Amino acid sequence: MARNKYDVDEELLTKFKMKDLIRLLKYLKPYKVTMFGTVLLMLSASVANLIGPLLVQDAIDFKIPQGDIKGLVILSGIFVGTLIVNAVCFKFRVILMSQLGNNVVKKIREDIFYKIQKLPFSYYDSRPHGKILVRVVNYVNSLSDLLTNGFINFITDMFTLVCIIVFMLFINVKLTLISMIGLPPLFICIMLIKNIQRKNTQALSMKQSNLNAYIHESICGVKVTQSFAREEQNQGIFHELNKIYRRAWMRFVKANFILWPIIETISIIGIIILYFGGIFWVKGITIGVLIAFTSYISRFWQPISNLGNFYNAMINAMAYLERIFETLDEEVSIENLPGAIPMPEVKGAVEFKNVGFSYEEDKKILDNINFRFQPGSSIALVGPTGAGKSTIINLLSRFYDVQEGEVLIDGINIREVQLESLRKQMGVMLQDTFLFSGTVMSNIKYARPDATDEEAIEAAKTVCAHEFIMNMPNGYQTEINERGTRLSIGERQLISFARALLADPKILILDEATSSIDTRTELALQRGLQGLLVGRTSFIIAHRLSTIKNAHCIMYVDNGSIVERGTHDELMSARGHYYKLYNSQFSVMEAG
Missing domain, CATH: 3.40.50.300 (P-loop containing nucleotide triphosphate hydrolases)
Structure with a gap:
């Protein structure tokens, strides 16, 4: 019964399990053809985008010194073609994934709405209606970006990262190994901040739920509020709840943006080590190789940064997903028993x-x-x-x-x-x-x-x-x-x-x-x-x-x-x- 108050945090009764993530992925199953097509588009765009530095290397090391104008024109045409392919693929990817993500969000929201109509009166007796409403609207909306972009971007970024490493190894193995020196520290940082992010996201969802519950209660009881001239006292309660929510939001933002500067810092340090260490340690580097490799190393950290953002989105989404699945898993104590029969025409005894x-x-x-x-x-x-x-x-x-x-x-x-x-x-x-x-x-x-x-x-x-x-x-x-x-x-x-x-x-x-x-x-x-x-x-x-x-x-x-x-x-x-x-x-x- 303690849940049935706007000033009491609605603690989760169960911990998140990996099977819940698999359960979310099942919502994508009806759209596997669309996802497959989108992945192909993004992989094509990634390959086209990664060809550019090789074209630049070829132009600098061979075509320009040899005065091969025709070769430069061909390389320029190929380069423009890669840009067009990248732009077209990106356009259709945005359209397809927006449709897919919104369809999945729509299905999840319908499932929750169907469930809450079936739940017994005792469920509504034990919690404010505002805390139920926030799950149907706000929490489901929070999954939209993850479903619209997250999973496809994850596949694309992983593929892009592998391709970049292959291209880098193709250009120079030693420089590639030097460039990856920042990966172990990054992995350690991710493990350290994981629990901090999840804890702050959970806290934010609880404070958001409390605030929503009080707003809903205040709207329903506005006539009583005005009848007893309680506006100022209620404003004070709302101010305090809003202040608590703001503090939770700021802690959430700070935890959410820890990873991005860490990745940026490690990437910059990696590039510095590459320039000041790689040039002296690795012999026989041409200008074209250096420019191409520099281009790849800057792109190498971009998908890692994207993967870090995806990780953040996953942590945030999981906090809301836990709430959603908790609602979907609520026991419908008043339901048809196995083998229930239709009620014959009632006589009235x-x-x-x-x-x-x-x-x-x-x-x-x-x-x-x-x-x-x-x-x-x-x-x-x-x-x-x-x-x-x-x-x-x-x-x-x-x-x-x-x-x-x-x-x-x-x-x-x-x-x-x-x-x-x-x-x-x-x-x-x-x-x-x-x-x-x-x-x-x-x-x-x-x-x-x-x-x-x-x-x-x-x-x-x-x-x-x-x-x-x-x-x-x-x-x-x-x-x-x-x-x-x-x-x-x-x-x-x-x-x-x-x-x-x-x-x-x-x-x-x-x-x-x-x-x-x-x-x-x-x-x-x-x-x-x-x-x-x-x-x-x-x-x-x-x-x-x-x-x-x-x-x-x-x-x-x-x-x-x-x-x-x-x-x-x-x-x-x-x-x-x-x-x-x-x-x-x-x-x-x-x-x-």
């Missing part, structure tokens, strides 16, 4: 047998819950806050799995059927009403996109939403923003109610469905629902007891147990918990 459940190990929410209702029954759940009422309907919808006992619909254990086939036959209106950005019509049709406008309008009329919708600027085509914040809470509930009813469910679940509806609308709504509930099994959670007087069975839930059950009249006659709750509620209303 519901049974809980010895059901026990807890969100945390040491705190039981439900204990030995037992009941059975026939199709078409209406069941009301009442009781104090936190008694377990919403947990019962969450288990029935299989948003969570029971830990003890079983939940049966028409005698079938709901864990043995496919989730989609189960939930498509249930209509659920949760206490936290959520509307999506779009039109009123699209929100009502969310559960049944194939429904006609007439069916959607009829559902809205049934729940008494039609009148206020028609008073909106464009009626059912009025655009509403995310969460429907410009609508009243009651209006949002009515639209959500119409959405649940349009699904034409055999089992209807209403969690505080009328809690924010005015008394006049509630009376009209009750009349409309009487006909709707016929032939459907309905579970209704309500604190407003006037709305559930006609339920076939009222169950009073307290401390995870059903302490009373019966009709309204039976429970009133029993003078128990329900009786006291009912009388206290109406005495308050009369006093009001």
